[in-house]
Amino acid sequence: MTPSYLDFYRGRRTMITGGLGFIGSNLARRLVDVGADVLVVDALIPDSGGNTFNIAGIEDRIRVEIADVRDEAAIDSLVRDREIIFNLAGQVSHIDSMRDPYTDLDINCRAQLTMLEACRKHSPGVYVVFAGTRQVYGRPDRLPVDEEHLVRPADINGVNKAAGEYYHLLYNNVFGVRACSLRLTNVFGPRQLIRHNRQGFIGWFIRLAIEGREIQVFGDGSQMRDFVFVDDAADAFLRAGASDRCVGQVFNVGGDEPISHRDLVAMLVDTAGRGSVRFVDWPEDKKRIDIGSFYSDSTKFRTAVGWTPQVNLREGLCKTIAFYRDHMHRYVDDVTGGANP
């Protein structure tokens, strides 16, 4: 029997911004499976994560619009008949945000206002599930981090994502545009960008292992992180989008196996059967925005919607490695050039 939160999506008019990206495309696949009407919106900004191969096999069952969330007219028109918007479009590179703060601001702040204004004016009954990030917490005072922890971002991306999240809650509270935010920790799995190393380390490490290359870990690798496999992240979005209990709320969505970088890389090399590790000094630009150990407490979300991660870290690494072994060239060559990469 289909769980009721999945049944909820049958024929439901959904939209995914950033829908050709990593989490967005995995979510699109799940939505297609459960019979939703899926509109994928993506700008295919080079190096951002959008990849037309991510929707291979479901192209005919979804509608794809290549549009930028910064484009007011386009967004105004796209939101009109939607019931649920999974708002995942964003600039996600911490390091890029420090080099070009204005682009990060335009995408993660200003475009969020554009999206919410479009909803307020043209689709006031919609429910927006926003992809927040644990990055808003910055360097934590205590572990695990729950939602009562102060927001104190350690990089430009974290500031702008915090503002984007605040806008969502504001439009919920003030204008009745229902919204919630999922503060995701490190998500990994198939369809993640692995072409460069500026979007989180996990995808990049997986690529290096598969290619039998050396993985450089900064410092002594003792820093802790938690990880969520992308299917579990997609499941979190599905549960949030189907639940009235989430409206107006912020939730951590994190893994339940905090692990050090050192142990993670050992597990990865072991699982891949290839690759090696070397511990190196921190590069200055990364050290400056590093946040030490971080893992989150997702009790609030688990309690609200019954979510539990189904795929453990080792199993997730296995699946991810298998996926990229089959499709590596789709992710390391130029991937945004056209409809048929």
Place this chain on the structure above:
Amino acid sequence: MTPSYLDFYRGRRTMITGGLGFIGSNLARRLVDVGADVLVVDALIPDSGGNTFNIAGIEDRIRVEIADVRDEAAIDSLVRDREIIFNLAGQVSHIDSMRDPYTDLDINCRAQLTMLEACRKHSPGVYVVFAGTRQVYGRPDRLPVDEEHLVRPADINGVNKAAGEYYHLLYNNVFGVRACSLRLTNVFGPRQLIRHNRQGFIGWFIRLAIEGREIQVFGDGSQMRDFVFVDDAADAFLRAGASDRCVGQVFNVGGDEPISHRDLVAMLVDTAGRGSVRFVDWPEDKKRIDIGSFYSDSTKFRTAVGWTPQVNLREGLCKTIAFYRDHMHRYVDDVTGGANP
């Protein structure tokens, strides 16, 4: 004997953004008194609070540049030789921010990045004291509100001011551009904009009382607020700018006499000897962004720099009323038209 924190400013190269505005101009006067080199930067945006009469009497002892903090080239050049920047330029109307979120974003987010980037590139030794706001807290969970309270803005202005503050702390932590933020509560006193009622209620109420008009209080007037007289706010900036202990920190700067709207208006009418009060229903647009009772705990700032409010509420109201009685036409006529309004 001059206290050491005032002595610190003798010959010091300071800059005040928003220096023709309410708090900025009062701060400029104090800085002139203590022998600082004062550069006032202001865009004189209509209806924003900038008023050339605010510097009457000190025009010859300061340098004034009419420039917009959104103008990168102008700011790049102005910050170059400055030692302390009091960064007060901002869009301060909550209600305007809801009607035009993009302008609020440009001034309170984007321009702050411009300012900080200018400092990073051209004046890395500068110390920036940012005018934050209690508005970042939104509707409080508990009273009084200290700095451990979550940031949860209730209007666009609050979101953007939060982001602007986060940028300052980030540039402090990551790029070594020293900065701190003072989260001011309701500041009142001479030189505040009273031409319209979209920038906080206190100045507007004072004007109505002086003009013998009816003051409308929303709801039953039981909401609590704390107030800081502008001389005390200026003193807070002077202490913060002279203190290494403030670097990288956020501080509440609030009054120590929380009072209900009802009692405040009664005190105001009594002090002015004119005006009357009427309790009316909340207008929809204001109700939506209202935060209930709010007053802050400034213990952290008091402890760090020894600041204590010197002017109590009644005395502050007396001084303010006397000022506007003498200069009303300078504040209700068009005030941004030229150098000699």
